Amino acid sequence: MPCCDLMYESVLFVILYQEVSVTPHSPAPSPARQRPPSRAPRPPAHRRPSLWSRLGKLVMVLAAAGFVFALIELANYGLQALRSRQQAAVLQQANLLAIQEAAAYTASPTPQAASAAASPPATDSSPSTTSPTATPITFKIMSPRFAKLKQQNQDIVAWLTIPEQLDIAVVQRDNTYYLNRDYLGYHNDNGAIFLDMGCDLTGNPKALILYGHNMKTGAMFGNLRKYETYSYFRTHPIITCDTQYEEGDFLVFAALRVNTVYGSTRFVNYTMYNQMTSAQQEETLAALLRLNAFPAPVDVNTGDQLLILSTCTGDDRERLLVCARRVRPGESTHPRSNASAGNRPILKKLQRR
Numbered sequence: 001m002p003c004c005d006l007m008y009e010s011v012l013f014v015i016l017y018q019e020v021s022v023t024p025h026s027p028a029p030s031p032a033r034q035r036p037p038s039r040a041p042r043p044p045a046h047r048r049p050s051l052w053s054r055l056g057k058l059v060m061v062l063a064a065a066g067f068v069f070a071l072i073e074l075a076n077y078g079l080q081a082l083r084s085r086q087q088a089a090v091l092q093q094a095n096l097l098a099i100q101e102a103a104a105y106t107a108s109p110t111p112q113a114a115s116a117a118a119s120p121p122a123t124d125s126s127p128s129t130t131s132p133t134a135t136p137i138t139f140k141i142m143s144p145r146f147a148k149l150k151q152q153n154q155d156i157v158a159w160l161t162i163p164e165q166l167d168i169a170v171v172q173r174d175n176t177y178y179l180n181r182d183y184l185g186y187h188n189d190n191g192a193i194f195l196d197m198g199c200d201l202t203g204n205p206k207a208l209i210l211y212g213h214n215m216k217t218g219a220m221f222g223n224l225r226k227y228e229t230y231s232y233f234r235t236h237p238i239i240t241c242d243t244q245y246e247e248g249d250f251l252v253f254a255a256l257r258v259n260t261v262y263g264s265t266r267f268v269n270y271t272m273y274n275q276m277t278s279a280q281q282e283e284t285l286a287a288l289l290r291l292n293a294f295p296a297p298v299d300v301n302t303g304d305q306l307l308i309l310s311t312c313t314g315d316d317r318e319r320l321l322v323c324a325r326r327v328r329p330g331e332s333t334h335p336r337s338n339a340s341a342g343n344r345p346i347l348k349k350l351q352r353r
Contacts, residue, residue, distance in 0.1 A: 081217050084190040087183055091152060091169045095159060098148035140202060146244035153183055157195055160210065161240040165223045170195055170210060170241075179213075190219050198274050201243050206281065207273040207306040208241060214311040214320065221311035227255035227322050228293055237297075239324050241307050250307040250324035251331075253300050254292040260317050266291060270308055270321065278302055288323055300325045 149156045149169065155178075158170035171178055172195040182188040195201075196209035212221035226232040239250045259266040268287045276284065281302045289296050300306075304325040311320050 081190060081215075081219060083186075084182055084188055084219055088168055091149075091183060092167055094149060094152055095145070095169070098145040101148060102144040140245040142244050145242075150244075153185070156183070156244075157201060158208070158241055158243045160193060161242075162223075163236060163238070165226070165236075166193075168193055168220075172197065172199070172201075175211070189213075190215055193220060196271065196274075198272075200274075201245055205274050205305070206302070207270075207308055208243070209271060209273065209308045209310065210241075211310050214313060221309060221320075224309060224311050224320055224322050227252070228320075230294060233294055238327075239307060239309075239322075248305075248307075249327040251298055251327055252322060252324045253296050253298045254288050254321070254323040256288065256291040256293055256321055256323075257313065258291060258319050258321060260319060264317075268321075270310070273306065273308070288321070298325070304328070 146156065149159075153169075153171065155171040155173050156169050157172045159168070160170050161167050169183055170193050171183060174197050175194070178192040178194040180187060180189055180191055182190065183192050191213045193210055193212040196211065199205045199208055214220070214224070215222040227236070233252070233255055237252050239252060241248055241250060257266065258268040258270070261267060262269075268284060268291070270284060270288070273281060273284055285300065285302060285306075289300075307324040307326070309322040309324075312318075313320050
C-alpha cells in the first residue's frame with residue numbers, strides 16, 4: 001500500500017528528527033596534543049684545570065702539611081726541653097744530697113779507725129829484718145758523692161758548675177751516644193754534657209774535654225756564647241769541674257772559635273790534646289792563645305791541666321771553645337785576692353785589644 005508506506009516513512013522521519021534535535025551533537029574527541037618528552041639538561045662541558053691552578057693547589061697542600069709538621073716539631077722540642085730541665089733538677093737535688101751525705105761521712109770517723117786510734121801500737125820483739133823496697137801502687141778512690149750519683153746513671157763521671165749558667169752532671173761513654181740522649185738514656189735532641197772518650201780519669205789526663213749542644217733555649221752549652229762578650233769574660237773567670245775522683249776549680253783563659261777543617265788558618269786539633277807529645281801540646285796551646293778573643297789574663301803552660309768546653313755554632317765547620325786551666329796550689333779563686341795574705345792573685349788586669 002503505497003499510501004501506508006509513505007505514511008510510515010513520514011513518521012519514521014519525524015521520530016529520527018526528534019532524536020537528533022533532543023540529543024545534541026558532540027564532536028568526536030580529538031586526541032590530546034602531547035608535548036614532546038623533555039630532554040635532561042646537558043652537564044656543563046668539563047674544563048681541564050690549567051697547570052698553574054694545579055700547581056697552586058699543590059703548593060697550598062704542601063704549605064698546610066709543612067705548617068702541621070712544624071707545629072708537631074715545635075711541641076716535641078718544647079716537651080724535650082721541659083723533660084731535660086726536669087731531669088737536671090732531679091740530678092741537682094741528688095747531687096746536693098750526695099754532698100751532704102759525703103760531708104757527714106767524712107766528719108764521722110769509722111769504728112775501725114776509732115779503735116785503731118785508741119789501741120796502742122803493737123811492739124815486735126823479734127829482730128828487725130829489712131824488707132825489699134816495693135814500688136807503691138797508686139790508684140784513685142771514687143768519692144762517696146759520685147758513688148751516690150751513679151745510682152742515677154753509671155755513666156756520670158763529673159759535675160760541671162758555671163756560676164749563673166750551669167749546674168749539671170757530666171756523663172761519659174763514646175762520643176756519639178749522648179748526642180741525642182739525656183742523662184737517663186732516653187731520646188732527647190738536647191743531648192747531655194759528656195766527657196771525651198779519650199779522657200781516662202783513672203790516670204792524669206792533661207785536658208778534660210767536654211762536649212754539649214748549643215741550644216737556642218740556653219740549655220746545655222747554649223750560653224757559652226756569653227764568654228765572647230768582654231764583660232762576661234771578665235766577671236765569670238771560675239768554672240768548677242769535679243770528677244768522680246777529685247774536685248777542681250778552673251780559671252778561664254780563652255774564648256775562641258776554631259775551624260774543624262784541617263789546613264784552615266783557624267784549625268786547632270784540640271780533641272787529641274791528651275794523645276799529643278809535649279811539643280805538640282805547646283803548639284796547640286799557642287794556637288788557642290793566638291785565636292783568643294781577648295788577651296790571656298793568666299799564665300798557662302803545658303804543665304797545667306786544661307778544661308776545654310766545646311760546642312757547635314751555626315757553621316758545621318766551626319766550634320766555640322771556652323778554655324780554662326786548673327787553679328794552682330796557693331792561688332785564690334777570687335779575682336781581687338790580696339797577695340799579702342799569702343795567695344797570689346790569678347787575674348791580671350784585662351785590656352781590650
